[in-house]
Amino acid sequence: MVNERTPLENTVGDRESWRRIWRKLDNPVIAKELRSWMRGPQAIAILTAYLMIISVIVCIVYEISMTSTPNPASDPSFRQSIGKAVFGTVVLLELLLAAFIGPALTSGAVSSERERQTFDLLRTTTLSASSFIVGKLGASLLYLMLLMLAAVPIESLAFLLGGVGLEEIVISSLMLFVCALFFCALGLFFSSIMRRTLGATVGAYVVIVLSAIFLALALAMISMDPAFNATQYAANVHQQTLWLVVWMLISTNPILAAVFSEVMLIDSQSAISGAWGPTSISLNLPLPWIPMALLYVYLTILMVLASIYFVSRPDR
Amino acid sequence: MSAIIEIQDVGKKFGNHQAVAQLDLSIEQGELFGLVGPNGAGKTTTLRMLVTLLRPDRGEIRINGLSVLREARQVRKLIGYIPDVFGLYGNLTVAEYLDFFGACYGIVPDRRRRLIGELLELVSIAHRREDLVDTLSRGLQQRLALARVLMHDPQVLVLDEPASGLDPRARVEIRRLLAQIAERGKTIVISSHVLTDIAELCSRVAIMEQGNLVECGTLEQLSQHVTPLRRVRIAVMAGADVPEIKKVLTSIQGVSNVKMEESAADRARLTFELEFQGDDSELHQMLGALLERGLPVIHFGEVSRNLEDVFLHSTRGIVS
Numbered sequence: 155m156v157n158e159r160t161p162l163e164n165t166v167g168d169r170e171s172w173r174r175i176w177r178k179l180d181n182p183v184i185a186k187e188l189r190s191w192m193r194g195p196q197a198i199a200i201l202t203a204y205l206m207i208i209s210v211i212v213c214i215v216y217e218i219s220m221t222s223t224p225n226p227a228s229d230p231s232f233r234q235s236i237g238k239a240v241f242g243t244v245v246l247l248e249l250l251l252a253a254f255i256g257p258a259l260t261s262g263a264v265s266s267e268r269e270r271q272t273f274d275l276l277r278t279t280t281l282s283a284s285s286f287i288v289g290k291l292g293a294s295l296l297y298l299m300l301l302m303l304a305a306v307p308i309e310s311l312a313f314l315l316g317g318v319g320l321e322e323i324v325i326s327s328l329m330l331f332v333c334a335l336f337f338c339a340l341g342l343f344f345s346s347i348m349r350r351t352l353g354a355t356v357g358a359y360v361v362i363v364l365s366a367i368f369l370a371l372a373l374a375m376i377s378m379d380p381a382f383n384a385t386q387y388a389a390n391v392h393q394q395t396l397w398l399v400v401w402m403l404i405s406t407n408p409i410l411a412a413v414f415s416e417v418m419l420i421d422s423q424s425a426i427s428g429a430w431g432p433t434s435i436s437l438n439l440p441l442p443w444i445p446m447a448l449l450y451v452y453l454t455i456l457m458v459l460a461s462i463y464f465v466s467r468p469d470r
Numbered sequence: 471m472s473a474i475i476e477i478q479d480v481g482k483k484f485g486n487h488q489a490v491a492q493l494d495l496s497i498e499q500g501e502l503f504g505l506v507g508p509n510g511a512g513k514t515t516t517l518r519m520l521v522t523l524l525r526p527d528r529g530e531i532r533i534n535g536l537s538v539l540r541e542a543r544q545v546r547k548l549i550g551y552i553p554d555v556f557g558l559y560g561n562l563t564v565a566e567y568l569d570f571f572g573a574c575y576g577i578v579p580d581r582r583r584r585l586i587g588e589l590l591e592l593v594s595i596a597h598r599r600e601d602l603v604d605t606l607s608r609g610l611q612q613r614l615a616l617a618r619v620l621m622h623d624p625q626v627l628v629l630d631e632p633a634s635g636l637d638p639r640a641r642v643e644i645r646r647l648l649a650q651i652a653e654r655g656k657t658i659v660i661s662s663h664v665l666t667d668i669a670e671l672c673s674r675v676a677i678m679e680q681g682n683l684v685e686c687g688t689l690e691q692l693s694q695h696v697t698p699l700r701r702v703r704i705a706v707m708a709g710a711d712v713p714e715i716k717k718v719l720t721s722i723q724g725v726s727n728v729k730m731e732e733s734a735a736d737r738a739r740l741t742f743e744l745e746f747q748g749d750d751s752e753l754h755q756m757l758g759a760l761l762e763r764g765l766p767v768i769h770f771g772e773v774s775r776n777l778e779d780v781f782l783h784s785t786r787g788i789v790s
Contacts, residue, residue, distance in 0.1 A: 182573030
């Protein structure tokens with residue numbers, strides 16, 4: 155016998171299933187974290203400082219651009235180039251600040267619970283380690299998103315001046331989101347393995363600084379290879395390999411990836427792939443933002459899983 | 471009554487340090503159970519193993535038949551834990567704090583709202599509902615911690631040093647509150663250094679030393695174990711015939727170790743303390759013999775041995 159439901163039963167059933175889905179998504183840690191942050195002066199102080207830094211630097215970029223052109227009114231592409239400069243500056247600053255603020259937000263996520271001695275209480279509840287970690291990450295990410303949204307009015311100056319395409323907006327937003335996620339996960343990972351917040355913060359920043367130094371050294375070493383800059387090079391494979399390695403290295407750094415993606419985007423007019431390297435080798439590769447995003451998402455997943463593991467295991 | 475907590479042959483080592491050597495313990499449903507012992511005796515380690523925070527190296531712990539090792543998530547639904555440090559979020563309000571923990575136990579919002587009201591009434595801090603947790607006194611924070619552990623209606627409450635840092639009034643109030651909670655059928659396991667609290671609250675006490683259980687039973691059983699002799703205190707009016715009293719007392723069978731105490735604070739009376747082996751009717755006969763001789767008895771009573779005596783007798787004061 156087929157049990158047919160009345161429209162009223164359907165509506166009630168739908169509502170109940172929505173409620174069930176909402177209950178699954180409703181993470182108590184996110185609400186608690188956001189409540190705690192927004193109540194203190196720290197959140198407003200960070201937001202104010204963040205907007206002030208971006209505003210001041212954008213003003214400087216705008217002023218330099220204005221003074222560098224002798225007769226701005228007569229140059230038709232002038233407004234567009236200023237728009238691009240403003241947009242690029244805001245995105246790069248947001249990327250830098252995500253790298254700086256992200257780990258700071260999460261490096262105390264687990265360790266501060268240990269220091270406050272609330273960690274044990276949470277572990278004796280039925281809250282799973284994954285909900286706890288996802289909640290901590292989600293709250294930090296939401297706060298970083300708030301910072302990025304707060305910068306939209308400054309960014310919109312670029313839209314007013316023109317010169318910024320839809321692809322650039324989509325790519326930069328995606329990169330910002332992935333970077334925010336990655337740097338928050340980095341802080342969270344260190345927080346889950348360290349007993350103290352200070353140690354976790356130092357650990358996360360040391361990784362960021364060391365990876366930047368390693369990248370700079372690696373790029374410097376490659377650029378010193380005569381084959382790298384040769385215009386007519388017999389052993390083409392060696393030069394190709396060097397440019398491929400540079401592309402890979404650039405793809406590990408969000409700022410370099412953003413800059414070179416923009417250069418390739420302008421050259422090739424494609425948001426996906428473009429010509430890379432000197433004309434003698436003409437490599438056709440994906441824009442660096444793609445491998446960068448994939449790598450950062452992969453590392454984020456690894457760090458989140460490791461954090462869940464470290465949080466869930468009982469004391470030894 | 472059936473055992474709700476069963477600890478069988480449990481041991482726990484931290485490096486070379488044996489925190490719990492071998493522990494076998496059974497706690498009945500609805501019992502108020504006290505765990506005492508000197509520092510480093512293994513009390514906190516035992517409690518942490520009980521609440522799934524520590525993994526025993528050996529043995530088995532079961533709560534309501536569920537293994538804390540293999541069914542930790544199920545066990546967590548049955549237990550409520552207050553560590554020696556309450557663990558509070560100072561920048562949440564009292565209601566938000568409870569709501570957060572309620573949500574952590576998966577309690578739906580409507581039920582959480584109702585429970586918060588009820589529990590704040592129970593622990594008498596409903597008037598501070600919207601205040602930040604940081605603004606509460608230590609006594610009120612302890613009440614809030616108690617409300618927190620009751621949010622998911624656990625069968626077993628595990629409290630590590632619940633009276634630590636509280637002033638005398640707050641301690642008495644917490645004791646009353648715990649007794650009230652126990653009346654609701656909850657099993658309460660308390661670890662404390664304050665022996666008077668344990669003696670007053672708990673129906674059964676376990677004494678631990680160096681990771682071992684040295685004594686376990688009701689206070690009466692433990693006292694019996696220390697010495698089977700009863701201690702009797704008799705007060706007579708000052709000026710009474712002391713040799714006659716001593717003669718009467720020593721002539722009674724089972725009486726030993728008669729001592730006279732003269733209190734500087736109360737010169738109107740003389741106090742005798744003695745040890746006695748006999749039942750209540752023989753005790754009654756002793757009182758009769760004193761009154762028959764016309765001795766001016768103004769107080770006659772048995773002195774119960776306190777937990778402190780038992781504790782000092784059972785432990786050697788060795789700190790691990």
